[in-house]
Amino acid sequence: MAHSQNSMEFPVNINTTQITTAYGHRALPKLKEELQSEDLQTRQKALMALCDLMHDPECIYKAMSIGCMENLKVLLKDSNSMVRIKTTEVLYITASHSVGRYAFLEHDIVLALSFLLNDLSPVCRRNLYKAYMQLVQVPRGAQEIISKGLISPLVWKLQVEREEEFQELILDTLVLCLREDATEALSSNVVLVLKQKLLSVNENIRSKAAHALLNVSISREGKKQVCKFDVIPILVHLLKDPVEHVKSNAAGALMFATVITEGKYAALEAQAISPLLELLHSPMTVARLNATKALTMLAEAPEGRKVLQVHVPTFRAMEVESHEKPQVAEALQRAARIAVSVIEFKP
């Protein structure tokens, strides 16, 4: 029977895995103290509570302002793997928000996280990769990762990791980092690693690897390396892949790689023209755009021009097409027009 009096006992803890959070604005300071406690259980429970709280950006801001990040950094080096897992999860959730990314950059968390790249627990590593992936969604984050020199370890990890999910996450991170600055990656043989991944069974990995190669070959050095390591025949092979986005990314990579003369001739030797022409009829707009551009590059070489002169009508048809989004339509038309002009160029 219920008593009319208040019980002297503490209220019942419904969720024993989590610590009870204080009410209102006392929650975070109290959690911060508990994070520093000596007792392992307390720390773990506090981390779980923190995980839940971090979904709210205002909480993240508050946590930052009271200095929770430093505690989290310390906890990253904890000996207990559960603590580390949870800490990385908290950091991953933090990184999904812009405030959290700002916190990452302010408190130098990227470096602290990088020590866990070789962690034994796979869950911990997964969270780590996810955190990085979220971080590089903004250019500043990508620059941070590059400036801390994490590209070479990530490339190395790409080779070493067995889990495909991890590879995908790392590839995602690399794709966005390579867009910013490819020089460091090139010096760590990223092209070779990506070449291997192009032949992987998993379609996501293939597609992401092709995307990464696309970003690599934007820079001149990248183009040269792509030609040097004979990646172009593989890319041409990928053009016949059953999956659409793999094809489109492969076409994009070819588009950039064929800007230099070696690339052009390598692509022509690998019979790239026919798959690219097929790709022009693909349902994905980006695939068509990339294919058009790649064919434009190839048409600059005399041999390519000869072959493509037959297909000028296809391009002319593309010129007058319309698309729902005006920019895309305009882009397609422009690309087609340029292609035609290049093919019909007489010196």
Next chain:
Amino acid sequence: MRYGNIMYDRRVIRGNTYALQTGPLLGQPDSLELQRQREAKKRALARKQAQEQLRPQTPEPVEGRKHVDVQTELYLEEIADRIIEVDMECQTDAFLDRPPTPLFIPAKTGKDVATQILEGELFDFDLEVKPVLEVLVGKIIEQSLLEVMEEEELANLRASQREYEELRNSERAEVQRLEEQERRHREEKERRKKQQWEIVHKHNETSQKIAARAFAQRYLADLLPSVFGSLRDSGYFYDPIERDIEIGFLPWLMNEVEKTMEYSMVGRTVLDMLIREVVEKRLYMYEHKEETHRSPEPEDEPGGPGAVTESLEASEFPEQSMSQTQGLVLDGDYVQRTTYDRRSSQERKFMEETELLEQDEESAMGKSLEEEELS
């Protein structure tokens, strides 16, 4: 329970309350405690009395007066004499365990009344729970919708970013292609220009070389003969035989000539000595004989030089000894003329000197010769 008059209730204290002793209350069974309490009270009382004595009291009455206690309250009280007190003590056995007091449960009074809430009488759960549930579920769904919309928004943003990136990539590719083209053209131009420049340069160089060569040839054509001429002039081209003669033969010749000259000098000196001796002798003889003869001198003069020349001739052949000199002294003009022809200009000058030297001795010699002829 019997209801009584409060006035006659034994429990109610009546009368003077000042002098009454506060006995042990009914609920106090412990005798020891009671004793202790009493003692404590006594002690307190004693302490109070002691303090009272110390406390300043009212001063003693003045002469002829007496202090009297007077009640000054509104309602006077009868102060009776001291009441007869008797101390009574009662004590239970100290070590006897007393059983616990039975729980005092007051007798049940009143009427028992009961009430029961049947299903559906108070409220209809289903009806009532609906709004609560609605609120709960509504809030949850709202929250989740918000989250989902956020994610969707993010996904949309990302998708549009991707699209933009694709467009940008294609534009970038175009830019790079144009750049590349530009670069190629430029390089081609540079190469051609360079080639052209090289050709022109070579052309210039060749023409310069030809001009230089022609000029050099013309210049040097003159050079050779002039060089040879100057060399010849400086005597670098010599006839070896001539050279040889000049270097080898002529010094030797000169040496020999010198030697010969020396010999002739020596001979001449000797001859001079001889002649001098002879002349001195003859002079001496002549001086002795002067008194006797005076012969014509000028006739001897042609013979004199002749004789002198003969003597000289004799000196030419130094191998021929002094005896020959003497013999040849007497030779005729014929010999004298041949010797004249044979002499070089150098000898001639020398001989002219000796001639002059011996002119003095001529006369003496001629005379002596004459004397000899005559004798």
